[in-house]
Every structure is written in C-alpha cells, then in structure tokens.
Amino acid sequence: MASFLNVLLQNLISGPATDPFPFGETFTPKRIRGRIVVDPGRCLGCGMCRHVCAAGAIHLQKDSKGWTITIWQDSCCLCRSCVTYCPMNAMSIDPDWHSAHAEEDKFKRIEQHTISYEPCARCGTPMRVMALDKARELYADDADVDPEEIRHLCRSCRQMSDAENSTVCVLRSDINTAQQEGRD
Amino acid sequence: MLDTLLKKTSVRSPWLFRINAGSCNGCDVELATTALIPRYDVERLGCHYTGSPRQADIVLVTGPVTVHMRDYVLRVWNEIPEPKVTVAVGICPISGGVFRDSYSIAGPLSRLVPVDVNVPGCPPRPQAIMEAVVLARSIWLKKLGLEG
Numbered sequence: 001m002a003s004f005l006n007v008l009l010q011n012l013i014s015g016p017a018t019d020p021f022p023f024g025e026t027f028t029p030k031r032i033r034g035r036i037v038v039d040p041g042r043c044l045g046c047g048m049c050r051h052v053c054a055a056g057a058i059h060l061q062k063d064s065k066g067w068t069i070t071i072w073q074d075s076c077c078l079c080r081s082c083v084t085y086c087p088m089n090a091m092s093i094d095p096d097w098h099s100a101h102a103e104e105d106k107f108k109r110i111e112q113h114t115i116s117y118e119p120c121a122r123c124g125t126p127m128r129v130m131a132l133d134k135a136r137e138l139y140a141d142d143a144d145v146d147p148e149e150i151r152h153l154c155r156s157c158r159q160m161s162d163a164e165n166s167t168v169c170v171l172r173s174d175i176n177t178a179q180q181e182g183r184d
Numbered sequence: 185m186l187d188t189l190l191k192k193t194s195v196r197s198p199w200l201f202r203i204n205a206g207s208c209n210g211c212d213v214e215l216a217t218t219a220l221i222p223r224y225d226v227e228r229l230g231c232h233y234t235g236s237p238r239q240a241d242i243v244l245v246t247g248p249v250t251v252h253m254r255d256y257v258l259r260v261w262n263e264i265p266e267p268k269v270t271v272a273v274g275i276c277p278i279s280g281g282v283f284r285d286s287y288s289i290a291g292p293l294s295r296l297v298p299v300d301v302n303v304p305g306c307p308p309r310p311q312a313i314m315e316a317v318v319l320a321r322s323i324w325l326k327k328l329g330l331e332g
C-alpha cells in the first residue's frame with residue numbers, strides 16, 4: 001500500500017514525461033547525425049567520397065578550372081562512410097536535424113562548393129593549394145620550411161624543393177587516424 | 185452548410201495514416217514512436233493514427249515504393265479522401281536513397297503521386313517527424329481554405 005503511494009507521489013512531483021517539442025525546446029544529443037557538410041578548404045576533389053557513398057548522394061564535376069562538389073541531403077543516408085574514407089578529413093557531420101521541408105525545396109537541400117585551382121607559385125601550373133594544417137603536419141619535423149609557402153607549390157615543384165633543401169617531410173598516418181577518431 | 189461545419193470542427197484534428205511502401209521498418213519504428221511513446225505524443229497536435237485510409241487526412245509514406253508495392257500503394261492512396269497531404273518519411277520515398285536506380289524500385293514517390301512534405305533521414309528522428317506533421321497540418325489547412 002505504502003509503495004504505491006510512493007509511486008503516486010513521485011509521479012506528481014516529477015511532472016510530465018512528454019518532451020515539450022514542437023511547442024517548446026527539445027534536446028539534441030551531441031553525436032546526432034543531422035546532415036553531412038564538406039569543408040571546401042580541405043577537399044582535394046579526389047572522388048573517394050563519391051566512390052564510397054552508398055546512396056549516390058555525392059556528385060563531383062571537374063573541369064580545367066577546378067571542380068564542384070555537391071551533396072544532396074535528401075539522398076544521403078548519413079552512413080558516415082565519406083567521413084571515414086575522406087583522406088583529407090574534409091567531411092563532417094553537423095548535428096542540425098531540422099530536416100522537414102516542403103516539396104518545392106527538395107532540390108534546394110544541397111551542400112555545394114566550387115573549388116578553383118590556383119597557379120603553382122613556382123611553375124604556374126594550375127593546382128590545388130594544400131590545406132594549411134596538412135602542410136604543417138607534413139613538415140612538422142623541419143623548422144626551416146614555411147608551411148604557408150610550401151602549400152602553394154604543385155606536387156612536382158614541392159618534390160624538387162624538398163630534394164634541393166633536403167627537407168624532412170613525414171606522412172603521419174597514425175596522427176590522421178587518431179584525429180579522425182576524435183572527430184565524431 | 186454541413187460542409188463548412190465539418191471543415192470547422194475537424195481542423196483541430198487531422199488524422200494520420202501510414203503506408204509502408206517497402207520500407208526496412210526503420211522509419212515505421214520512428215513513426216510508431218511519435219504516436220505511442222508519451223515522450224513525443226503526436227496526439228497533442230490533435231493527430232491520431234487511424235487504421236482506415238478513408239478516415240485519413242495526412243498520409244505518411246515510408247519506403248522506396250518497390251515494384252511489388254506500387255499498385256497497393258496507389259490503391260490505398262486513392263482511397264484517402266481529398267484534400268489530403270502526402271508526407272514522404274525518410275530518404276527512400278524522397279529520392280530512392282540507397283535503392284535508387286534499382287531494378288525493383290518504382291519510386292521515388294513523387295514520380296507516382298504528388299508529395300507535399302519531405303522529411304529526410306535514415307530514419308529521421310521523432311522530433312523531425314513531428315516538425316513534418318506540423319508542416320503538413322498547415323498545408324492541409326491551406327488546402328481546406330482555412331489559414332492555420
């Protein structure tokens with residue numbers, strides 16, 4: 001008898017269990033998969049994300065000036081494959097889950113970036129500028145290299161410059177993996 | 185006269201109907217969650233899941249509309265009286281999602297019937313479905329000629 005009164009009392013003081021949404025605020029779990037975003041500062045246009053995308057949500061169009069990467073949010077199943085396989089960690093997941101929209105906005109829910117090539121600082125060939133933190137990471141063991149400068153060189157000029165100056169350039173796959181695991 | 189009376193009295197409660205057009209059941213579980221779990225309680229919006237298409241106002245479709253399900257979906261969809269609001273729940277009915285271009289898919293849904301509201305996700309969370317129902321309700325009121 002007493003135990004049932006206890007439950008009754010607890011229910012009275014604990015208030016309703018219903019989430020006030022949509023009349024009030026709701027909670028958003030920290031790791032919820034809302035929508036996929038790509039960082040245009042990091043993307044290399046390699047096409048790995050398009051290759052692994054289960055839902056065919058990623059479109060990549062290349063020409064001589066650069067490329068356009070498009071993600072159609074209405075097709076993305078948020079499997080996170082592109083985040084895992086992107087070699088530049090350019091993909092990430094935004095917790096914004098407000099996805100309901102009217103039919104006329106169906107094709108407007110895209111994430112699109114046009115990325116242009118820039119001329120190599122040495123030879124002038126159109127090339128993709130390396131992300132600054134990637135350059136820092138590669139040349140972390142060599143204090144003589146200015147990452148800001150070297151990231152504006154194309155691949156062959158960078159190889160030449162590294163050979164001329166006996167630069168230490170180390171690809172840290174372990175750091176890469178650790179960073180990626182910490183991301184999500 | 186009866187018509188206006190019906191319109192006025194029913195505006196507070198659009199009834200929902202679910203069609204599973206070959207869904208994996210993920211979105212259906214989220215739909216059941218919005219209705220059956222006190223935490224989300226869709227009945228606060230006056231919405232109530234009905235078992236009969238003839239009583240429905242808002243129809244929630246899940247699944248990519250498989251070739252096998254197409255005729256059944258169309259038959260049930262046509263039984264719902266106008267004005268009705270069609271909501272595509274999950275990426276499958278919206279774009280085909282991971283099943284797009286498959287030999288066994290007749291969808292996406294918008295190829296077969298006019299869709300009004302989309303709520304993508306795989307599956308969308310219950311709150312997102314609630315948002316879609318709120319949006320569908322306002323579209324439904326507009327279709328009735330009553331601004332919500």
Ligand code: SF4
Pocket residue numbers: 038042043044045046047048049050085086087088089090091
């Ligand atoms: S986002 Fe990543 S995987 Fe996709 S093209 Fe850019 S660098 Fe490559």
Ligand code: SF4
Pocket residue numbers: 036049052053054055056057058071075076077078079080081082083
């Ligand atoms: S999360 Fe999955 S479905 Fe979405 S864009 Fe990335 S790979 Fe494609």
